[in-house]
Structure formats: C-alpha cells, structure tokens
Amino acid sequence: MPKKGAINVINLSSIKAACKDCSLSELCLPLGLNEGDISALDKAIKRRRMLKKGELLYRFGDPLHSLFAIKSGAVKTTGLMEDGRAQVTGFYLPGELLGFDAINADEHPCSAEALEATEVCEIPFPALETLAAQVPGLQHQLFKVMSREIVHEEQHLMMLGRMTAEERLATCLLSFSRRQARLGQPAERLQLSMSRQDIGDYLGLALETVSRLFSRFQDDGLIGVQGRRIELHDLERLRSMANGKGQSHSARA
Amino acid sequence: MPKKGAINVINLSSIKAACKDCSLSELCLPLGLNEGDISALDKAIKRRRMLKKGELLYRFGDPLHSLFAIKSGAVKTTGLMEDGRAQVTGFYLPGELLGFDAINADEHPCSAEALEATEVCEIPFPALETLAAQVPGLQHQLFKVMSREIVHEEQHLMMLGRMTAEERLATCLLSFSRRQARLGQPAERLQLSMSRQDIGDYLGLALETVSRLFSRFQDDGLIGVQGRRIELHDLERLRSMANGKGQSHSARA
DNA sequence: CGTAGCTTTGAGTGTTATCAACTCTCGTGG
C-alpha cells in the first residue's frame, strides 16, 4: 500500500528499482538515509533482475561488477573444494545484501544460486563507492552492513567449530525464524526454500544427519515437519537447545 | 634502516605512530594511499599501545572506540559460549587489522587477547570514518580490508565445516607460513605464539587432537616439531594435504 | 502416470572427543 503514486497501477515494466517505494528499505541499504540521499542511491542502482530457481547470480571467479540486494526469494552462496565438497557460506533473504566478499580481489570467491524464483536489485559497485564518498550516511551504512556480515560469519564459525549437530540445527531454525519475523511474517511457520543437502552444507553436516534431526525434533514435539514446511512449536525450548542446554554436553561453570 | 631521519636515534618516546616510516605500510591500511593522505591518516591514529602476553585489547561487550592494527606480536580473537566453549575466530599478525566486527552494533562481539608482547596502533573509528569520506583511496582500502576479512572467514568456514582434522592443521600451518613470508621471514620456520588449545579452538578440534596431528606430521617427515617451533619440511606435500589429497576421503570427479 | 530428485530410515563404521596419566619446560624462590 504505497502512500503516494498509487495511481500508477500497471507499472510492472518499470525496470528501475525505487528504494523509496520499497517495503524493505528499513532493512536494506537505505536504512538511515534521508529522502534525497535515497533518490541518489536509486539512480546508482542499475536494474532489477529476476532469477529462476537454480539460476546463478554469479559464479566463482567472475569479476566483481555489482553487489546485490534480495528483493524477494532466497539465494545461497557456496564455496567449493577441488574434490567437490561444498560449504554453503550463507543464505540470503529479502532485505539482505551479498557480494561483499568480491571487493577484496575484484572477483567473486564463491558462487551464488537462487533457491527459488528470486528478484534482486543490482548495485554496480564503482558507482556505489563513488556515491558513498559523497553521502556519509551511505558510507556508514555500508561499513555497518559489511560488519554485520563479519559478525554473522563469526557466529557461523562458532556453530561449525563448537556446536553439536543438534545445537546447529536449532540455531539455524531460529535464525530463519527471526529473519522471517523481521519481514513481518509469522515466526513459527517456516517454508524452507533449501534442500536438506543445502542445510547440511551450511551446517557442516551430512544431509542424512539433518533429516534425522528434523525427525527427532518432531518426535520430541519441538517442531512439526512436512517436507520443507516447518512449524516451530516451542521457540523457548529451541533457544535453550541452541545454547547447549539440550541435555548432553556437561555444562561447566 | 630508515632512509631519512636516521639521526633521531633516541626517539622511543614518540608515542605517535608514523605510518609513512612504518615497514608494514605496504600491508596495512596505508596501502594505495599517496604521501599526503598517509600523513592525514597519521593524524587520525591516536597512539601506539603495548600489550603484555595475555593482556586484553578489548573484551566482549566493550563499546567500539577504535580499530587496531598489529605492529608487532600477535593477537587472537575469541568468541565464547555460555558454557565456556570457545571459538577462536582469528589470529592477527603484524600488518593486519582487527575490530571491524564491532561496527555493526557499536560494541565488540568477541574478545581480543595478546598471545605475546604486542604493539598495536589504535585507530579511533569515528575519525577514520570521517577521513574515509574525504579520502576516496582510504575508503576503498577500508572496503577492501573488510572484504578480505569476510573472505578469510569464509575460508575458515570451509575448514570447520568440510575439512578433516588433518586438512585443517595443514591449512593452518600454510596460512602462518604465507603470512610470515609476506613479512620477510622464512616460510619454513614457524615460531608459534599460541598454545595447542588456541589452535584447537581455532580449528574446532580438541587440543589433544592437535597435539596428535603434530606428532603424526612429524613421524611422516612433513614437519619438525619442538614445542612451538615448527619446521615445514615439505610445503608441497602440506599443500596437497590441505587440498584433501592426504590419502583418505575418496576424491570424486 | 512415470521418472528423477529429494527425503527418510536403517545398519555399521570411523574419526575425533573425552578422560586420564605422565612428561616436559621454564620460571621462581629457597
């Protein structure tokens, strides 16, 4: 429900993104910018792009042209080892930005694939950088978003290095829940767009382990599982499980 | 051996850092800046700070005041779980910067501890940000350093999620070797400043496993181990081991 | 409605953690 300009109904052909009309602007790059700065940002954003399920946004080794913001849908980023082992480094949901890891060497060190039909905003990096030098609020917001990415990966490191399989899945489900709630959707009802294999590659587990954990959580009454539709029946117990109070792992003072 | 100003011999009391005279400037923040910009950066840098072994640079929850550059010595950053489990998220050597993870929420999400006597340059973040808006080269360099941190953590994720213990330690040793070579020191001779426990907390392994791996690598003639003094006898074989050609792990096409 | 991919479940194995004891190193003080 846009406040103004609601008259332009059939405007689907407008390929230009318009941050100021976007419901995600409070989560995305424009956060903290004033109206003038946002319209400057709008000019820098190249266009929207639609991805079909399975389509790649970029692949390992591609030169850096743009960063991307998810408008709808979901994307995973995957790093690959020579022998085929895969590590999913992140899942990206609406309002989230990806591609920052490419700035270092001017090329993407991982591949990004749409997990479902996905709409992204493409943000050419050179233009963004130029604009950031002129708009202090934008520079700050960029530092902040990159910092958040670092924090997020540090939490991921803690999961992979020090948590049990059970704790990892509980943490992962809670992360999806929280991010979905932030988008205004119910926190207890998840419609996953990724496979068990993807979740395993994210959590550093075999897909069979992920599947077994879903079954066990369901048997314990913690969640309901129907394929990729997950209901979280007891967020509080999930939280304590994510913090290592699952029962095992003798907690030391 | 500085080119100019070698006359000022007894100048140890000069508490101001001087990037332009620092041998690390080619690895550190000044990289890519011209002389004038570097002296502007010098003015922003608050002071040098000496840390004794075991001393904390900052602790979990501290408000963000500054970022830090390592001038000499070594620092580890550690994230902690409620029950005491620790994940070392990074080791920082001379020329490397830390603290970026604090920008997101204006407080440090982990603690940083000196592993030996360490000298750091303190860079107040608000001043740095202001300067970055005026000096495009500095802004770019900051984006780049933060991006490198993200890439580094993604490689760490791959280690923790998908590598065997053997591959993790080989990768870790090679990382130290490369970074030490970059500092102009021999690539085959490491003097570790961290304990087996620290390495285990970095690699997501028990300290006993790390110790056993050192012994096994030594028995295989790969390395020489005398406590924390490690000699790398066969970098090539270490590299192939780090890439999963250790012998196990049936490599699929 | 058939097929391919995804998911579940089972059985057995193995890598790594845990618990425990012993050794080594090094700094300190008697």
Place this chain on the structure above:
DNA sequence: CCACGAGAGTTGATAACACTCAAAGCTACG
C-alpha cells in the same frame, strides 16, 4: 644452583557422535 610447581604438551584407552553406504518411500513436475 637446584628443587619445586604450574602450565603446556604428549600419549593411551575408550566411547560417542556423526558419516557412509544402502534401500525404500515420497513429491513434484513434465
């Protein structure tokens, strides 16, 4: 100068958590 003690490192025995291999069931799409 040497003995002592504390922390760090090594090594061994055992166990557990998660992986691998395998097969069957399910879903969804063409």
